[in-house]
Amino acid sequence: MKMTGAQALIKALEMEQVETIFGLPGGCILPAYDPLLDSSIRHILVRHEQGAGHMAEGYAHVTGRPGVAMVTSGPAATNMVTPLMDAYMDSIPMVCITGQVGTSAIGTDAFQECDTVGITRSATKHNELVMTAQDLPMVVRQAFHIATTGRPGPTLIDVPKDVLVNTMDWYWPTDEEVADSLPGYRPNTKGHSRMIKEAARLILASERPIIYAGGGILKARAAEALRELAELVDIHVVTTLMARGAFPDSHPLCLGMPGMHGNATAVTAMQKSDLLINLGARFDDRITGKISAFAPEAKIIHVDIDPAEQGKVRRPDVPIVGDAKYVIEEIIKAIKDLRAGGLEQADTAMWKSRISGWREQFPVSYEPSEPGEALKPQYCLEQLRDSAPEGTILVSGVGQHQMWSSQYWRFDEPYTWVNSGGLGTMGFSIPAAIGAKVGRPDRTVWAIDGDGCFQMTAQELVTASVERIPVKVAILNNSYLGMVRQWQEMFYDERYSEVYLSPEVPNFVQWAEAMGCVGIRVDSPEEVQPAIDKANSIDDRPVVVDFRVDAREKVFPMVPAGQSNDDLLLPSWQQQHRSALR
């Protein structure tokens, strides 16, 4: 069947079962927007291309299916660089389609031309410039295959305008043809059986084990397997920022988030353990602190689907390259076999009692405000959490509010937490929340944002209003770039340089209303609950609640950058007990 490249592109996306595209048309991608009118695919018209990228990420994160963004060439492609890098850092499956100038104009500095594949080369898992219409179905199949298999990540297809206009003979490559076309791409999902047995032995022999669960658990849909493993051997689990929700916070074995702003128990349990069972995490510097001082007595089991993560930061004793779900299930079997053979698990009772002692003495906490004092951001989060309908998805930007969200929310279900972990992209939350709501329209979606972040991508609330995507936004507004302010207060002698944002401008309520949302301002603790109730009751448009919170509030605990996790800074009221963290 003859068709244009544009028709082939849209048909290929339909064949890949794409339901939603986030995008914004322009000159070079124009031909692809025509067949879109006749397609079953829903297109969400964004107000800035960066928004399309983050929406695709939010959508992918909550659905597990690849998010798709489509934009034009030149500035649209460069606007897409941040979301691509964000998706790359956080292993989010995403396919981005960019327009390109006609093949004969490439390299001539034509209008809206840029070297998209060159610019995005280090921000994608793979990218491809398509030179003939006939190649389109194969390139689309490759892009989806690469984005969703192995360690997931973003791919980009750059399509020149004439490739969209020219005609081709439709075909749809088989799985085999796709595999044959990628001879260098064979992700390994099955772990090595000898290493799996070795891991099982180490787990049973450990007196101070900790499961260090990372985002790979969620990518591999391995939350159930993780729970089974933790319960089988009765080992505590820390969930990294990328893994919040992968193991229920309400579970007695859950220690919550470790790392720079992790709770003291999670941080210390890793530090003091004799065995770290790393399942899909990557020893990020925000977790390890000073690497030479990180978990000095721990042996390491490292399960990761990406071989390059093995030994990148910390040399594993037992490296296992494979899919987390498969490998965990195999480890469970191996443990059961060893037990059936009479091997008993080492006594972990002492370790457990140390852990429960820490938990009792060092809960994440803040000083509630006295009547008449400024509102505490943590209080707002607690109220939001306690009023949130079951299954609520929380999406955050980057900064203090992100850390408080992770600390104070209670994540009991996988895929209910979306944030920008690796790249730390301010402005992530609003578009990502919109993408999440599109992916899971049945769920309440709360975006927790800072006033700094909000001002980076707020225009996408216009998209949300017009497209009737009723997300809810809570701005924890302290009129500062709060995290930077915290560092300046703590490490730069309170010399505040370029962190103060105006408390008067913008007027967030008016801005929200101008964008078709309901805007609510909250100044005092008594106003918090009514505002949340009102926001939760609105389901026909986006809501923005501007919580005016105490600017002096800092995120604790904290491991200062580059320092050892042993030197965790506790809030003042816990400092007197710190000798207990041994």
Place this chain on the structure above:
Amino acid sequence: MSDHSSNHHILSVLVQNRPGVLARVSSLFARRGYNIFSLAVAPAEDEGFSRITIVVDVESSPLEQVTKQLFKLIEVVKISELDPRQSVERELLLATVRATPEQRGQVVELANIFEGKILAVGVEAITVSLDGHPDKLDDFEELLSGYGIVELQRSGRVALPKLDRAARLRAVKNPRNDNGKVG
């Protein structure tokens, strides 16, 4: 180009011969902070594939990261690390050397001793070529420099494993299937 003794590793990288593949490989080295000592690329025996010979200057642990990161490139099909002692290496050198008519004979003699070739002769200069082991080229270059080198170009080395023992090709096992102990 003579300092290649201590941390010099030769990677022979088989890649799909597609537009941009060299840029992917070289930008990966740049991004991860690895140094390329020399690089040579040309089509390989199978149609559709090229072989890139990269001499890397690293300690052995980063080399493991280099190969693992290279494997993540979709178009990289196979990587072999060649032990310099157990592989054959060749490089080509072209040099134009200052040589007055009186000195010309000396340069020609030098080229003959090294089994090089005279490519062009001018009044005040002479262009010679030499192919061989990079160490030999280093020696030749040093001797030529006494006359005054006007221009010099070396190709960067290419290498293949020695034939006599299969074990001499230590193929870097594809880490996708490498669950054995690292290091």
